[in-house]
Amino acid sequence: MTELTMLCVHAHPDDESSTTGGVLRTYADQGVRTVLVTCTDGALGDAPDGTTPEAKHHDPAHVAEHRADELAAAAAILGIARVEMLGYPDSGMEGWAQNDADGSFWSTPVDEAAARLVPILLQERPQVVVTYDEIGFYGHPDHIQAHRVTRAALESSGLTASLFYPAIPSSAFRRFREVLREADVEGPGTDDDEGGGPPGTPDEKIDVVIDVSAAVDAKFDALAAHASQTESSFFLKMGRDRFRQFFGTEWFVRAIDPLGRTSVDHDLFAGWRG
Numbered sequence: 631m632t633e634l635t636m637l638c639v640h641a642h643p644d645d646e647s648s649t650t651g652g653v654l655r656t657y658a659d660q661g662v663r664t665v666l667v668t669c670t671d672g673a674l675g676d677a678p679d680g681t682t683p684e685a686k687h688h689d690p691a692h693v694a695e696h697r698a699d700e701l702a703a704a705a706a707i708l709g710i711a712r713v714e715m716l717g718y719p720d721s722g723m724e725g726w727a728q729n730d731a732d733g734s735f736w737s738t739p740v741d742e743a744a745a746r747l748v749p750i751l752l753q754e755r756p757q758v759v760v761t762y763d764e765i766g767f768y769g770h771p772d773h774i775q776a777h778r779v780t781r782a783a784l785e786s787s788g789l790t791a792s793l794f795y796p797a798i799p800s801s802a803f804r805r806f807r808e809v810l811r812e813a814d815v816e817g818p819g820t821d822d823d824e825g826g827g828p829p830g831t832p833d834e835k836i837d838v839v840i841d842v843s844a845a846v847d848a849k850f851d852a853l854a855a856h857a858s859q860t861e862s863s864f865f866l867k868m869g870r871d872r873f874r875q876f877f878g879t880e881w882f883v884r885a886i887d888p889l890g891r892t893s894v895d896h897d898l899f900a901g902w903r904g
Contacts, residue, residue: 634899637665637756639747639780641735641772642672642720643701644856648865649767649796650760651708651849652842652880653898658709659845662899665712665754666705667747669776670735672697674720674728678858683722690720696858704852712754716746721771729771736771740778747783756791757902759784763795763883768818784886793886794838794898803830806876810864813872817864836881838895843878850877 636657640646646654646666658664673690674683675697681688698715705713721736722728729736735743751759761780766773777795784793798806803818810817842849850873853860860866865873882898884891889901897903 635663635756636758639761643697647852654708655845655848670720674722700856704855707852743779744782751787794882797831799833800830813868815867837884838882
């Protein structure tokens, strides 16, 4: 029987925990091989002492080193079998000067970056690949580039695999805002009672709904392992109990489906299991 393998392509250390932490731990517990590719070093995140990238004494090299350690800790919590870092410099948020810095992930030609991913795909031969949609889930340049690079690498590799994008259905996003308000925590959309922030994906466009409630505590702990980025984030400020209320489910949209499935599934490997 062919080993089932899921490969996730994420932009920065901590992204794997926020959008796919539940499925990574859930599938690892089922004996699925889980592989994580992180495209950038995360050097433009906050330093461990809270120093922001805008500060003159912000040290990107130190931040990158620290975030690699945090990633290793989170990956162990999530049971990830293999972690690969493509090694690109963090491009920063949309509009930052670092977007166009020489060698940044965003400024790297897609085919050039895809060439680093192709050998990993060919080594692992995953049936399921997960990355962001064409807007990078919320518009971050490195997320958008991860989408482009993953699509290009899959095409270049010639592999037959299902590609999925993480998503939050509109109805769930509304519930999420309610949970944050109940906790008196600022987060996406909570500054606008009329529905500010990203509206989520229309419910009818959700193709896979996965119960990850058995892994939700591991997801919380993995986010906590990225303390330099998440300690003051809404993820942890909402508390473990409220976190469980919302993050016990993860949702996905089919992007490439060689199996031709049309129903709403509850397993990314639906149709691939022997």
